Amino acid sequence: QVQLVESGGGLVQAGGSLRLSCVASGRPSSNYGMGWFRQAPGKEREFVATISWSGRITNYADSVKGRFTISRDNAKNTVYLQMNSLKFEDTAVYYCAASFRGLGVEQRPREYDYWGQGTQVTVSS
Numbered sequence: 001q002v003q004l005v006e007s008g009g010g011l012v013q014a015g016g017s018l019r020l021s022c023v024a025s026g027r028p029s030s031n032y033g034m035g036w037f038r039q040a041p042g043k044e045r046e047f048v049a050t051i052s053w054s055g056r057i058t059n060y061a062d063s064v065k066g067r068f069t070i071s072r073d074n075a076k077n078t079v080y081l082q083m084n085s086l087k088f089e090d091t092a093v094y095y096c097a098a099s100f101r102g103l104g105v106e107q108r109p110r111e112y113d114y115w116g117q118g119t120q121v122t123v124s125s
Helices: none
Strands: 003-007 010-013 018-025 033-039 046-051 058-060 068-073 078-083 092-099 119-124
Touching: 003 092, 018 033, 018 092, 018 119, 033 068, 033 078, 046 068, 046 078, 058 068, 078 092
Parallel strands: 010 119
Antiparallel strands: 003 018, 018 078, 033 046, 033 092, 046 058, 068 078, 092 119
16 A cells, blocks of 8 residues: 655746655555646646656656656655746646556556545646
């Protein structure tokens, strides 16, 4: 069993930055890959970024490439999402998720085994 707790969301102006954190407990984070997804009101949950268990492989949605960076610190069982140049359309609830596949290529929600409760990110235009 893996428990995931996100933090770092909030209200920010367009063009600003936020850093989300996700702390994992229950099993060593080095055993699984991690991903970030988001869901805006009335929309489906969408892939944002993923990182392999080692941290060597990352992948991003086209909409966030060059603006968001995913990273991890296995010693702290924590994965981060640095979000820069935020846009109004980045407004959503952001979820972290753990995948036992751990390859750093998983982009579909069904490829993930555990989910956090989410943290709200609101970007004002």
